Amino acid sequence: MAEIQENPQEGGKGKAKKQSTKVDLTAMVDLAFLLITFFMFTTTLAKPKAMQIALPKEDAPEEDAPELSKKHALTLLLAPKNVVLYYFGKAEEAATDPEAIKVTSFDKKSGLRKVIIEKLKELDTDPDRANNFDKQGKSKLMVMIKPVDSSVYGNMVNALDEMHINKIARYAILNISEPEKVLVEQSMAKAKESK
Amino acid sequence: MPKIKVKKGSVSLDMTAMCDVAFLLLTFFVLTAKAKPMEPVEVSTPSSIVDLPVPDVDVITLLIDDKGRTFVNLDNKNNSRQYWLDNMKDQFKFSVNAEQTKNFVNGGPIGVPVVNLPEYLAADANKKKEIEKSTLGIPLDSSNTDANQLKDWIINARRANQGAKVVIKADQKAPYASIKKVMKTLQDQGVDRFSLLTTQGSAD
Numbered sequence: 041m042a043e044i045q046e047n048p049q050e051g052g053k054g055k056a057k058k059q060s061t062k063v064d065l066t067a068m069v070d071l072a073f074l075l076i077t078f079f080m081f082t083t084t085l086a087k088p089k090a091m092q093i094a095l096p097k098e099d100a101p102e103e104d105a106p107e108l109s110k111k112h113a114l115t116l117l118l119a120p121k122n123v124v125l126y127y128f129g130k131a132e133e134a135a136t137d138p139e140a141i142k143v144t145s146f147d148k149k150s151g152l153r154k155v156i157i158e159k160l161k162e163l164d165t166d167p168d169r170a171n172n173f174d175k176q177g178k179s180k181l182m183v184m185i186k187p188v189d190s191s192v193y194g195n196m197v198n199a200l201d202e203m204h205i206n207k208i209a210r211y212a213i214l215n216i217s218e219p220e221k222v223l224v225e226q227s228m229a230k231a232k233e234s235k
Numbered sequence: 236m237p238k239i240k241v242k243k244g245s246v247s248l249d250m251t252a253m254c255d256v257a258f259l260l261l262t263f264f265v266l267t268a269k270a271k272p273m274e275p276v277e278v279s280t281p282s283s284i285v286d287l288p289v290p291d292v293d294v295i296t297l298l299i300d301d302k303g304r305t306f307v308n309l310d311n312k313n314n315s316r317q318y319w320l321d322n323m324k325d326q327f328k329f330s331v332n333a334e335q336t337k338n339f340v341n342g343g344p345i346g347v348p349v350v351n352l353p354e355y356l357a358a359d360a361n362k363k364k365e366i367e368k369s370t371l372g373i374p375l376d377s378s379n380t381d382a383n384q385l386k387d388w389i390i391n392a393r394r395a396n397q398g399a400k401v402v403i404k405a406d407q408k409a410p411y412a413s414i415k416k417v418m419k420t421l422q423d424q425g426v427d428r429f430s431l432l433t434t435q436g437s438a439d
Binding site: 062064065066068069072073075076079080082083087088089090091092093094095096097118148187188189190191192193194195196197198200201204205213215 | 247250251253254257258260261264265267268280281282283284285286287288289299402404405406407408409410411412414415418421422427428429430431432433434435438
């Protein structure tokens with residue numbers, strides 16, 4: 041008799057248990073996203089990269105410098121305000137010829153890269169081509185990068201980056217000479233006038 | 236009109252899947268997270284296409300901010316910062332107590348003249364920030380060799396960790412004049428090869 045009385049009571053308890061299986065996860069999700077946001081802001085996903093550079097030995101005598109043909113020399117003068125002056129060949133000759141100094145920028149399409157690509161093309165189509173490339177097929181173009189004191193570090197890295205992009209094997213960062221400083225100042229003054 | 240009767244759906248959404256995704260992302264970020272190293276100045280490095288990774292240890296980092304102030308750092312592998320400080324103490328004849336030494340060994344980049352170093356190491360967090368804001372960086376007057384303290388910091392760092400490589404971490408707006416001075420200082424001690432720290436960018 042007692043068994044018959046218990047049966048309906050057990051059935052009622054079972055129904056109550058079934059209703060409470062779901063847990064409200066909203067608060068947990070809130071917390072999880074909060075933590076995600078925190079970790080996203082504190083992590084540095086992009087690891088810094090390093091550009092290797094080698095400076096010429098300070099005490100190396102001048103005569104040791106490899107003979108540089110006029111055709112293979114390109115000098116970049118990095119001026120302030122992202123301006124680049126460049127000339128081909130020797131400094132003494134460029135100084136006397138105002139047409140030899142040209143102005144460009146770091147623009148990715150029309151700037152320094154175009155200058156280098158055109159020069160490489162010129163060397164490539166030259167009748168004396170064999171003389172312009174070494175045995176590994178690298179061009180003999182030597183780029184001399186000369187930043188003025190008032191230019192910024194970012195420009196120097198940009199110029200070095202162009203060397204990497206165009207696969208120029210021979211380049212150097214050199215100190216700017218006095219006549220070249222004058223050239224930069226002149227061009228800055230000219231740019232001011234034209235404004 | 237039984238057709239128009241709106242179904243009384245449950246208001247609560249099933250959060251299980253969302254919770255799963257959230258925790259998956261959270262786990263990913265926790266595992267990849269590496270706290271940003273404490274640096275006294277904010278430096279935004281220029282971008283380049285090179286993709287050589289920078290080593291975490293055995294590096295002397297020269298930090299140059301957009302005003303051209305220079306800071307120097309050495310990682311503390313094999314307690315090399317302790318030797319670094321000892322070498323500097325011997326050379327410049329200053330003394331620091333145990334607390335200051337501990338601050339130095341566990342600390343980050345140094346950007347104060349040696350004269351002010353004990354004061355800087357004794358300072359609390361707020362004072363430290365103030366000093367870092369007002370300091371002119373490590374003196375590196377190239378015209379007067381005695382005043383070039385960066386040279387001494389680097390020499391002693393290389394004594395403390397002989398395999399250390401030099402990395403320049405400069406802001407893209409840093410004036411070239413101060414970069415030139417730093418490079419000259421390195422070259423004077425025969426460090427011809429060093430790395431410039433950049434963030435990775437694309438060619439176009």
